Amino acid sequence: MRSDFFGIFPRRGVLAALLCTLALPAMAQSENPRRIGIVGAGNIGGTLGRLWLKAGYEVFFASRHPEELKPLIDELGPKARAGTPAEAIAFGNAVLIAVPYKAYPELGRENAAALKDKVVIDAGNAVKARDGAIYDEVEKNGIGAVSAQYLPGARIVRAFNAANYKIFLKNAGRPEPRMAVPIAGDDPKALETARTLVSDAGFDPVVVGELESAKKFAMGSPGFGHDLSAPELKAKLGVAP
Known part of the structure; x- marks a missing residue:
């Protein structure tokens, strides 16, 4: 040598x-540079995108009709851009998915290669009236397992799904104690990325456990819909202090 x-x-x-x-x-x-792709520029995607832009990120908002996002991009400035889901996935060091849950199978099929090994912040919730049969899968198998099934190969962290976007908008960056956001995932490095994204958006991340543990704060569970500090949320979800 x-x-x-x-x-x-x-x-x-x-x-x-x-x-x-x-x-x-x-x-x-x-x-x-810190880059985040957002697939789904609706209430939750738009809210979090604004918060990450404020924190200095470059944010790529995606829609099947990206031309409809032009007013948003014009408002948000040079660090914001818009395009297709495939472009957002390619752009981001991590990707936030915030689309109706029934869109996951198609999203996963169309972007299988690009999503492989990508850190995916999974903010979707299954709603029976909107999502149909996939809701029944979530009820049977748990939302973490179903997300992993339809986004195979992605390094998934469940986060930003446990409250309405209005609660995030109201509490982002509030004085201590900050609002806590529960997260769950199997990949330690992806969890660390999610912790950073949660913190930079103005919240305190609380790691609940592996992806299977996401059921503790899924929509309809006792852990859903709370505006709590980290110690309070840990006590609520049975997470060790």
């Missing part, structure tokens, strides 16, 4: 080569 190294770089250039090598990670990091 030593002879190969000195064969590539003359001895007088070793120090310079080492310095360049050490500098590369920092350079790469500085060239990798």
